[in-house]
Amino acid sequence: MHELPVTERILDVILSHVKRNQVRKVVRVNLRVGELSDLEDEWIQHYFSYLAKDTEAAEAQLVIERVPVVISCNHCSHQFQVDIKSLKEIQCPECGEKKGSIVSGKEYYIKDMEVM
């Protein structure tokens, strides 16, 4: 259920580009979503297909590329990728520091769309 509001926004953005470019049909939409997002790809697609039913994007396939979580070490500024789902503690591989700030992994970004 949490996927619904984000999916609505994806559709809004797509439809605004559909209008501007006089698109007849949207085939694919390429998205970049941060690994920190708890939303499930499959449900985003389900909701999308449902919401887009009577629009030019009804048959669009959403292709979601997950953006890895990258942390910048607070101590030595080394940037490293973490596997957030592994439930392991975050620690800088260079200096062992356990504190860092997030560089990427939070995004919800529409890259482009393939249309006819």
Add this chain to the structure above:
Amino acid sequence: MEEVKLIEVKEDILSDNKIQADELRSRLKSEKIFLVNLMSSPGAGKTTLLLKTLEEIGDRLKAGVMEADIDSKVDAEKLAARGYTAIQLRTGGFCHLDSNMVARGLEAMDVPDLDMVVIENVGNLVCPAEFDTGSALNVMILSVPEGDDKPLKYPLMFTVSNVMIIHKTDYLALSDFDVKLARERARSLNPDIKIFEISSKTGEGIKEWTEWLIQEASNHNQ
């Protein structure tokens, strides 16, 4: 066959909300209203802690409450019964609030001389983390029965929160919840997070948290 064209979109889906949230934040700053966003899983104790906090604050701040929790009709009534300015937001089964809904809620409250407004957000750790409400302070409650591994399961929530409250500490003796580990896990995602340990049942920690909150409100409203 028809040709497929590529259209560059390059749009951040949440950017509209972020922009509106930033606008609301700066407006509330100039109007000297401290907006606090309270988030947690259902049943972690948002309403209970809120009541305790308001009680402890007494008349030191003029506070209002914006209720969005699902079974919250009861909660807004509870608050109103105690003489607080409280408003019920209709989220229509929505799983979070965005800054637009909050702005409309503030209008409906129509109390210009409030020092602080607390939002009781919808009870879950997923969507409220994604949508900026325009608040000056994000507070998340982690209750002891939920377990100390929540920061690992819902990392985004812990990165957007300024404060984590380890709540229902009266259960600590009965559980294997490791406070030190929960603190470390939250801090590794968000080194600046401020952490309080509170039991709304025994009153432990309420005073320290409330004094801190009042100080934050007065810094904000200067």
